[in-house]
Amino acid sequence: MKGKSIGLLFAIMLLLVGCSSQSDQNQTDQSKSEDGKSSTEGIAGSWNGSINVPNQPLPIMTTFEKGDGWSGALSIPVQGVEDYPFAEVKVDGSAVSFHMELAGQKISFEGEKEGDTISGTFTQQGQSFPFELKKGKAETGDVAKEEKGQFLSVDTNEGKLFGELETPVEEGPYPVVLIIPGSGPTDRNGNAATVQGKNNSLKLLAEALAEQGIASVRYDKRGVGKNQQAAIPEKELRFDQFAQDAQAWVDMLNGEDQFSKVGVIGHSQGSLVGMMAAEEVGVDAFVSLAGAGRPINEVLYDQLKVNLPEGLKKQSKEILEQLKAGEQVEDVPKELQSVFRLSVQPFLSSWMQYNPAQAIQKLNIPILIVNGKRDLQVPVQEAEMLQEAKPEAELLVIEKMNHVLKEAPEDRAGNLQTYSDPDLPLADGLVKGIVSFFKNVGFIE
Numbered sequence: 001m002k003g004k005s006i007g008l009l010f011a012i013m014l015l016l017v018g019c020s021s022q023s024d025q026n027q028t029d030q031s032k033s034e035d036g037k038s039s040t041e042g043i044a045g046s047w048n049g050s051i052n053v054p055n056q057p058l059p060i061m062t063t064f065e066k067g068d069g070w071s072g073a074l075s076i077p078v079q080g081v082e083d084y085p086f087a088e089v090k091v092d093g094s095a096v097s098f099h100m101e102l103a104g105q106k107i108s109f110e111g112e113k114e115g116d117t118i119s120g121t122f123t124q125q126g127q128s129f130p131f132e133l134k135k136g137k138a139e140t141g142d143v144a145k146e147e148k149g150q151f152l153s154v155d156t157n158e159g160k161l162f163g164e165l166e167t168p169v170e171e172g173p174y175p176v177v178l179i180i181p182g183s184g185p186t187d188r189n190g191n192a193a194t195v196q197g198k199n200n201s202l203k204l205l206a207e208a209l210a211e212q213g214i215a216s217v218r219y220d221k222r223g224v225g226k227n228q229q230a231a232i233p234e235k236e237l238r239f240d241q242f243a244q245d246a247q248a249w250v251d252m253l254n255g256e257d258q259f260s261k262v263g264v265i266g267h268s269q270g271s272l273v274g275m276m277a278a279e280e281v282g283v284d285a286f287v288s289l290a291g292a293g294r295p296i297n298e299v300l301y302d303q304l305k306v307n308l309p310e311g312l313k314k315q316s317k318e319i320l321e322q323l324k325a326g327e328q329v330e331d332v333p334k335e336l337q338s339v340f341r342l343s344v345q346p347f348l349s350s351w352m353q354y355n356p357a358q359a360i361q362k363l364n365i366p367i368l369i370v371n372g373k374r375d376l377q378v379p380v381q382e383a384e385m386l387q388e389a390k391p392e393a394e395l396l397v398i399e400k401m402n403h404v405l406k407e408a409p410e411d412r413a414g415n416l417q418t419y420s421d422p423d424l425p426l427a428d429g430l431v432k433g434i435v436s437f438f439k440n441v442g443f444i445e
Contacts, residue, residue, distance in 0.1 A: 042135065043091060043113060049133035051122045053196050062098070062133060064089065072098055096120075127196075151226070152217060154248045159230035161245060163219035164188055166206040170213070175261040175444050177287075178249050179206060179218040180277075182268030187225040188218040190267065190404065197420025201405040202267065208431040213444055215259065217249060235343040239351040242269075246277035254282055261443055265289060265434075268378065268403070275359040285443045287368045287434060288360075290378045290403055293385025297324050297352045303377075304339070312336060323349045357389035366441035367393035368434065372401025372427060374408045376415055394437055401427035 044066050050057040063083070064072040070089035088099040096118050097110045109131060111120025116135035121128050150165045168174055179202050185193045190202035206216040222245070223231030232241065246264070253262045263285040266274025271291020278286050292299045297320045305313045312335055319329050319340050326349055332340045340348070360367065367390060371383035380397055387395045402408035407427045408415040418424055438444045 042116070043096060045135065047118060047133035047135055049118075049131065051129055051131045053129050058193050060131070060133075064098075074100065152252070154252045156230075156245065156248050158222070158232055158241070161219060161222075161230055161248070162226040163217045163249060164206075165215065165217050166210045167215045168210050168213045172215070172258040173260040174213055174215050174258070175263065175284075175438070176215040176217065176253055176256075176259040177209065177263040177265050178246065178253060178274075178277075179216050180246055180264065180266040180270030180274050181218070181221055182270050182290075185221065185224050187220045193224070195419050198422045199404040199406065199419050199424075200422040201426065204426050205265070205405065205431070208426060209434070212431070212435045214435070214438065216265075217253065219245075219249065233343075235346065237347045239347065239354065240276075242273045243276035243280070246273050247281050250277055250281045250283060261285075263287070263438070263443055266291060267405075268292075272354060272356045272359060275356065275363060276354070278365065279359070279362050283365055285366045285368075285438060285441055286363060287370065287437070288383070288386060289370050289405065290372065290375055291356060291369070291382070291386065292378055293357050293382040293389070295324075295352055295355050296348070297321075299378075299382075300339075316340075320352075324352045357385055360386050360390045360393070363390070366437070366443070368396060368437040369393050370396045370398065370430070370433065372398045372403070372405070372408075374400055374402045374410065374415060376412065377403045396429075396433045396437070398427050398429050398433070401430060405430055 044064050046061065046063050048059070048061045050059045058076065061075040062072055063075075064070060070091055072086045072089045073083040074086065075083055084100070086098045086100050088097075090097045094113050095111070096113050097108065097120075099106055099108050108123045109120060110123070111118045111131070111133075117132060119130065119132040122131045150167070151162050152165050153160050153162050179188075181188065181190060181202060182192075188202060189198065189200045190205075191198040191200065202218050206218055209216050220227040222237075222241075246266075250262060250264065253259055261284040262282070264274040264278050264283050265287040266272070267289040268291065271288040274286060274288070277283070301317055301320055304316050308316060312333060315333055316336055316339075319332065319336065322329050323340075323345055328342070328345055329340065330342070332342070369383045369386045369390075371378065371380045373380055383395060383397065387393050400407040402415050402418060404419050405426050406418040406421070406424045408418045435444070
């Protein structure tokens with residue numbers, strides 16, 4: 001999925017996640033193949049594999065059951081998605097197809113069974129990628145393969161977390177910043193499984209800071225990359241958990257002799273996470289990159305209302321109001337299931353309880369607020385709200401920078417193309433502005 005759903009970056013609109021009723025399934029079952037054997041033999045049960053998005057395969061698991069008709073469900077372990085039902089399952093000879101709804105759009109898997117393999121084409125929003133499933137359950141608990149680089153770890157009540165350390169070439173001690181990623185299933189480099197390709201924005205930032213004498217630690221969110229094994233089921237996740245993870249990292253960095261000072265850089269959702277962590281533990285400086293200035297329910301409604309018809313717009317506003325009040329919403333239209341499915345509602349409610357403008361007021365450390373004029377997710381007005389709440393904070397607005405910290409053209413299509421181009425450098429003025437801020441406040445010499 002490239003581009004079209006990026007406008008809901010602040011939402012928990014994860015790729016492929018939709019919850020549709022099975023009551024109106026249009027299922028078929030051809031019981032005999034040409035050789036007289038049952039064509040459905042071996043299809044029932046568990047299958048695992050991946051959608052082969054270029055450079056970023058998405059692991060998936062499916063289950064199929066045969067009753068009066070066929071039914072099934074999809075799980076995406078790295079996103080905490082478990083057993084979301086298909087709206088339709090068809091078996092016709094060796095052909096196996098299964099479909100679901102996401103925000104009113106049909107998501108399709110059209111495949112062929114050959115032995116213990118089902119392979120075919122996955123289609124969403126006019127884009128298609130191959131998929132392949134193997135019979136049997138996937139092994140769980142596997143940690144991502146070790147990669148080159150230096151990794152640190154912290155122990156939490158919910159499992160060990162790993163983070164990549166980037167250091168200057170000279171010997172320490174040197175200042176270090178914790179780089180906190182944004183919303184959704186985002187890795188330490190700033191890439192999300194919901195977007196085709198990579199932008200590597202946070203990796204580029206870490207490398208650029210190291211060239212300026214600043215070390216950094218950046219980490220995959222739970223359920224992603226090297227922290228897949230630390231995933232928390234979606235229905236159990238709360239926003240506080242993100243802040244607790246960041247606090248654990250800051251505590252560890254504060255205890256390391258190789259670091260002279262400790263700062264935090266939070267991108268997008270990570271901005272609020274960083275504020276909450278900095279309030280609780282000792283931090284010498286804080287940088288907000290493309291962070292919202294309002295509670296997420298207000299930001300999310302502004303994003304949703306752009307493309308929704310009046311009826312759904314009204315319903316989304318009512319749902320947001322109920323979630324803000326801590327209430328559960330059982331009756332969610334299928335067009336809104338991807339954002340407001342029952343399992344994600346507790347997390348959204350917990351997130352809505354925090355106001356970034358109030359959170360930043362509690363910080364008594366040097367603060368830099370950064371935003372780009374071509375940010376499609378978080379407009380400059382959000383950064384201005386943060387500075388209005390904390391007038392002593394420094395505001396840096398970068399003319400051509402977008403949400404993934406790259407220079408982008410004015411047109412939306414061209415802007416979105418930068419989300420999957422790791423070869424594009426960071427926007428001109430970003431690193432210079434951050435380093436200048438750090439020097440002015442004594443974080444670096």
